[in-house]
Amino acid sequence: xxxxxxxxxxxxxxxxxxxxxxxxxxxxxxxxxxxxxxxxxxxxxxxxxxxxxxxxxxxxxxxxxxxxxxxxxxxxxxxxxxxxxxxxxxxxxxxxxxxxxxxxxxxxxxxxxxxxxxxxxxxxxxxxxxxxxxxxxxxxxxxxxxxxxxxxxxxxxxxxxxxxxxxxxxxxxxxxxxxxxxxxxxxxxxxxxxxxxxxxxxxxxxxxxxxxxxxxxxxxxxxxxxxxxxxxxxxxxxxxxxxxxxxxxxxxxxxxxxxxxxxxxxxxxxxxxxxxxxxxxxxxxxxxxxxxxxxxxxxxxxxxxxxxxxxxxxxxxxxxxxxxxxxxxxxxxxxxxxxxxxxxxxxxxxxxxxxxxxxxxxxxxxxxxxxxxxxxxxxxxxxxxxxxxxxxxxxxxxxxxxxxxxxxxxxxxxxxxxxxxxxxxxxxxxxxxxxxxxxxxxxxxxxxxxxxxxxxxxxxxxxxxxxxxxxxxxxxxxxxxxxxxxxxxxxxxxxxxxxxxxxxxxxxxxxxxxxxxxxxxxxxxxxxxxxxxxxxxxxxxxxxxxxxxxxxxxxxxxxxxxxxxxxxxxxxxxxxxxxxxxxxxxxxxxxxxxxxxxxxxxxxxxxxxxxxxxxxxxxxxxxxxxxxxxxxxxxxxxxxxxxxxxxx
Ligand code: WTA
Numbered sequence: 001x002x003x004x005x006x007x008x009x010x011x012x013x014x015x016x017x018x019x020x021x022x023x024x025x026x027x028x029x030x031x032x033x034x035x036x037x038x039x040x041x042x043x044x045x046x047x048x049x050x051x052x053x054x055x056x057x058x059x060x061x062x063x064x065x066x067x068x069x070x071x072x073x074x075x076x077x078x079x080x081x082x083x084x085x086x087x088x089x090x091x092x093x094x095x096x097x098x099x100x101x102x103x104x105x106x107x108x109x110x111x112x113x114x115x116x117x118x119x120x121x122x123x124x125x126x127x128x129x130x131x132x133x134x135x136x137x138x139x140x141x142x143x144x145x146x147x148x149x150x151x152x153x154x155x156x157x158x159x160x161x162x163x164x165x166x167x168x169x170x171x172x173x174x175x176x177x178x179x180x181x182x183x184x185x186x187x188x189x190x191x192x193x194x195x196x197x198x199x200x201x202x203x204x205x206x207x208x209x210x211x212x213x214x215x216x217x218x219x220x221x222x223x224x225x226x227x228x229x230x231x232x233x234x235x236x237x238x239x240x241x242x243x244x245x246x247x248x249x250x251x252x253x254x255x256x257x258x259x260x261x262x263x264x265x266x267x268x269x270x271x272x273x274x275x276x277x278x279x280x281x282x283x284x285x286x287x288x289x290x291x292x293x294x295x296x297x298x299x300x301x302x303x304x305x306x307x308x309x310x311x312x313x314x315x316x317x318x319x320x321x322x323x324x325x326x327x328x329x330x331x332x333x334x335x336x337x338x339x340x341x342x343x344x345x346x347x348x349x350x351x352x353x354x355x356x357x358x359x360x361x362x363x364x365x366x367x368x369x370x371x372x373x374x375x376x377x378x379x380x381x382x383x384x385x386x387x388x389x390x391x392x393x394x395x396x397x398x399x400x401x402x403x404x405x406x407x408x409x410x411x412x413x414x415x416x417x418x419x420x421x422x423x424x425x426x427x428x429x430x431x432x433x434x435x436x437x438x439x440x441x442x443x444x445x446x447x448x449x450x451x452x453x454x455x456x457x458x459x460x461x462x463x464x465x466x467x468x469x470x471x472x473x474x475x476x477x478x479x480x481x482x483x484x485x486x487x488x489x490x491x492x493x494x495x496x497x498x499x500x501x502x503x504x505x506x507x508x509x510x511x512x513x514x515x516x517x518x519x520x521x522x523x524x525x526x527x528x529x530x531x532x533x534x535x536x537x538x539x540x541x542x543x544x545x546x547x548x549x550x551x552x553x554x555x556x557x558x559x560x561x562x563x564x565x566x567x568x569x570x571x572x573x574x575x576x577x578x579x580x581x582x583x584x585x586x587x588x589x590x591x592x593x594x595x596x597x598x599x600x601x602x603x604x605x606x607x608x609x610x611x612x613x614x615x616x617x618x619x620x621x622x623x624x625x626x627x628x629x630x631x632x633x634x635x636x637x638x639x640x641x642x643x644x645x646x647x648x
Pocket of ligand 1: 280325326327401402403404405406427428429430431432433452514515516528529530531537540541542
């Protein structure tokens with residue numbers, strides 16, 4: 001993050017943006033009576049006050065789960081920023097998410113409802129899920145997977161992906177899910193960094209009427225992953241694939257679990273034992289392996305879902321994210337199952353086969369709580385109001401968004417046309433690193449379109465300048481989290497130094513710095529404006545500029561690359577690349593197309609290239625670091641600030 005070089009043009013632009021938003025945005029939406037009457041959090045301010053004593057607050061929330069042994073200390077700060085929660089406590093998150101419900105009236109309740117864009121469905125009760133998880137857990141054990149071993153998952157959102165994650169958790173193996181839109185290189189890099197022993201993949205996944213072959217990508221990746229002993233293949237899309245004839249190296253999921261016992265003892269996990277690694281983009285090329293542990297993650301994901309979306313026993317919860325992102329981990333899989341609710345798992349695009357794809361599912365199944373990304377809302381808005389209007393959306397009670405700031409226009413469209421002016425919108429701010437919602441309203445909070453409101457009870461955040469001094473209301477600065485929280489990342493896998501440097505040493509005072517720019521208004525509401533660092537947010541997906549740059553320079557024609565985010569009305573940002581070509585290469589339209597394809601192949605469809613320009617030189621510091629902010633300032637037509645360190 002460019003904090004030490006004077007003015008930050010990005011921050012200034014965002015300050016200007018938000019000023020204009022704040023000037024216009026005076027609407028306040030008070031909670032409706034029918035929402036407030038049944039809400040768990042009746043009095044928002046009182047609950048926020050209760051959260052001031054973080055230890056007491058979170059210890060109380062942790063009581064709703066089953067612990068095999070109680071914790072002796074709620075929070076250990078002695079090795080900060082390596083915090084520990086629920087010290088000495090023993091539990092198992094899969095046991096709490098599945099086994100616990102099987103002994104109650106929820107035994108035959110719908111746990112998973114899988115739906116895809118072709119209209120296929122699969123319903124799994126808690127009891128069925130229990131059996132499937134146990135069989136898969138036993139099968140993994142048979143392959144020699146033990147507590148602490150890493151298992152990589154490269155799967156579409158489907159029943160088996162949920163089962164596989166829970167099976168790992170049940171036996172204490174650490175899952176490392178890789179988004180199935182990532183390509184060979186990204187998959188191999190993540191498997192190798194985690195040194196995964198097993199890879200679970202599928203034949204294919206459905207996307208816009210096509211089947212994408214995942215097995216081919218896995219094969220190519222595994223050929224450079226020496227740690228992988230076995231590849232397990234889920235037969236899912238039915239596309240033709242070839243299995244290796246090396247016996248034992250590759251096996252079908254259904255063959256493997258067949259005949260396995262449907263009982264499996266839950267591994268006794270320490271609250272601080274690793275639950276999963278999830279790679280995410282940072283400012284440098286190498287993805288960061290965010291490490292989440294068991295106890296605190298369990299407590300906070302479930303608590304936040306319960307309080308923010310007011311989850312009751314008659315709910316059908318739908319989070320439209322992919323299982324490969326943290327949103328899918330926390331809010332498709334763990335939190336809803338921990339609460340014993342029914343969670344909808346969707347595989348497909350939001351506008352396929354028609355722009356009412358999502359609304360027709362809400363109608364067909366009677367979804368009550370719906371959680372999606374602003375980019376999806378902006379995309380669907382374009383097709384007009386008639387698509388949500390022609391569907392019966394009366395079952396909806398609460399709506400939500402995540403992933404990037406939501407502009408008031410999209411908020412209003414969502415509120416009017418999807419929620420019919422009945423459903424409050426929960427704008428939840430959080431990150432892969434935070435594990436759970438951090439800044440978000442609850443249903444009884446008065447809402448301002450475009451603001452995620454306040455830090456949740458038990459969470460404390462503020463806005464400061466680069467010296468860590470609080471900035472006055474209305475002024476922009478760096479968002480910080482001032483107290484530890486249970487579902488916080490514990491470290492970066494195999495790189496504790498990077499953990500300390502990236503998050504805890506940016507702003508003085510021992511506070512967590514998420515890398516976002518924000519501002520607080522007179523009412524204490526937070527307005528998040530976007531990233532302060534070299535991380536792009538394309539359609540809600542996070543990707544580092546340097547990852548994209550390395551993808552460009554891995555092409556034979558490219559000598560140097562600099563990448564910035566270019567504002568995009570639907571996707572928030574797309575990639576704009578400045579490239580220096582190698583001697584003798586010409587930047588024609590043909591090469592532009594080839595490069596776009598190349599980057600997509602390297603990084604997957606997340607990397608949407610909007611524009612490529614060929615240049616003779618790039619702005620650099622004396623030490624040779626590309627000054628992306630200069631390019632960005634030029635792109636946005638604003639002053640680039642203090643450029644004295646610039647040589648070229
Ligand atoms: C951004 C996604 C504004 C933010 C859960 C953060 C948001 C990054 C919001 C994390 C929101 C997420 N309003 N910005 N409601 N939610 N962000 O790790 O920049 O994929 O730092 O986690 O998304 O992205 P990640």
